[in-house]
Amino acid sequence: MSKEQAGGSAPSSLIDRIKASIQAESSDEKSRVQSRRRMVGLLTAGFLTTNFLMFLRFFFPRTIFEPRTVFRVGTPAEFGIGVDTRFQKSNRIWVVRTTDRMFVIYASCTHLGCTPDWKSGEGKFKCPCHGSGYDPEGRNYEGPAPRPMDRAKVEIDPEGRIVVDTSILYREEKGKSTQFDDPGSFIQV
Ligand code: FES
Numbered sequence: 001m002s003k004e005q006a007g008g009s010a011p012s013s014l015i016d017r018i019k020a021s022i023q024a025e026s027s028d029e030k031s032r033v034q035s036r037r038r039m040v041g042l043l044t045a046g047f048l049t050t051n052f053l054m055f056l057r058f059f060f061p062r063t064i065f066e067p068r069t070v071f072r073v074g075t076p077a078e079f080g081i082g083v084d085t086r087f088q089k090s091n092r093i094w095v096v097r098t099t100d101r102m103f104v105i106y107a108s109c110t111h112l113g114c115t116p117d118w119k120s121g122e123g124k125f126k127c128p129c130h131g132s133g134y135d136p137e138g139r140n141y142e143g144p145a146p147r148p149m150d151r152a153k154v155e156i157d158p159e160g161r162i163v164v165d166t167s168i169l170y171r172e173e174k175g176k177s178t179q180f181d182d183p184g185s186f187i188q189v
Contacts, residue, residue, distance in 0.1 A: 073086075101188060105152075106166055112129060154184065
C-alpha cells in the first residue's frame with residue numbers, strides 16, 4: 001500500500017464514522033418521535049373511547065329493580081287471625097286478618113319511612129329508627145310517628161286469591177279522616 005493510499009483512507013474512515021454516528025443519532029431521534037406519537041395516539045384513543053362510552057350511556061336509562069307492586073298472596077283461608085309476616089321481606093307488607101276483615105299494611109313507618117319489626121311477643125310493631133310503636137292493626141300509639149301505617153289496595157281475583165297492589169295506598173290522618181273503610185282498602189271475610 002502506498003503512503004498516499006494510507007493517508008487518504010484515514011480521513012475517509014473518520015468521515016464514515018461521523019456519518020454513521022449522525023445516522024445512529026437520527027435513527028434514535030426517529031424512534032423517540034415514533035414512540036411519542038404512539039403514546040399520544042394511545043392517549044387520544046383512550047380519551048375518545050371514554051367519551052364515546054359516556055355518550056352511549058346517555059341513551060340507556062338507569063334501571064332500578066324494585067319488587068313488583070301487584071302480586072298475589074294466596075286465598076283468605078290461608079291466613080289465620082293476626083299478623084302474617086311472610087311477605088315482609090319480599091314485598092314489604094304484612095297481611096292482617098281480624099274477625100271480619102283482611103287488609104294489608106304497607107311496612108313503612110309514617111315518621112321517616114323505616115321498616116318496623118313485628119314483635120309477636122309484645123303484640124305490636126316497633127320501629128327500630130326512633131321507637132314509634134303501632135298496634136297489630138298498624139295504628140300508632142307511641143313515638144314520633146304522626147299517623148297509622150298505610151294500607152295497600154286488596155281485592156279477590158276470579159280464582160279466589162288475594163291480589164295486593166302497593167302502588168295504591170289508603171291512609172288515615174289520626175283523629176281527622178280515614179280511608180281505611182274505603183272499598184279496596186280491605187276484604188270482608
Ligand atoms: S322512622 Fe320510624 S320512628 Fe322514625
